[in-house]
Amino acid sequence: MSNKKLIIGVAAGVATLAVVGIILKRKGYLDGIIEKAEGYGEEIAEKYKSVKETARQKFDEAIQKGTEIADRIKSGESTSAAINNATANQPTA
Secondary structure, eight states, rough: OHHHHHHHHHHHHHHHHHHHHHHHHHTHHHHHHHHHHHHHHHHHHHHHHHHHHHHHHHHHOOOHHHHHHHHHTTTOOOOHHHHHHHHTTSSOO
16 A cells, blocks of 8 residues: 555545534534543542642651651661651551
8 A cells, every 4th residue: 555545545534534523513412422521531630639639648758757767867776776666656547
């Protein structure tokens, strides 16, 4: 198949889809699909926001634990004791 035939085939496919899309829109078939897509978009945005907030909280907790462990090690506590004490004081999720 030559490049010219491929380009003509792709162009014909795009034109066909455009015509079908126009017909479906005029008959109102796409209205329900658009509303569903908007609803799904809102759900995804809410889930993303929730995941983002959870990740931010976990990150802040990790920074806090790391800082606490570093402070304990600086004060002369052994590394394993500092880690055990820092993790023992934190509530489990």
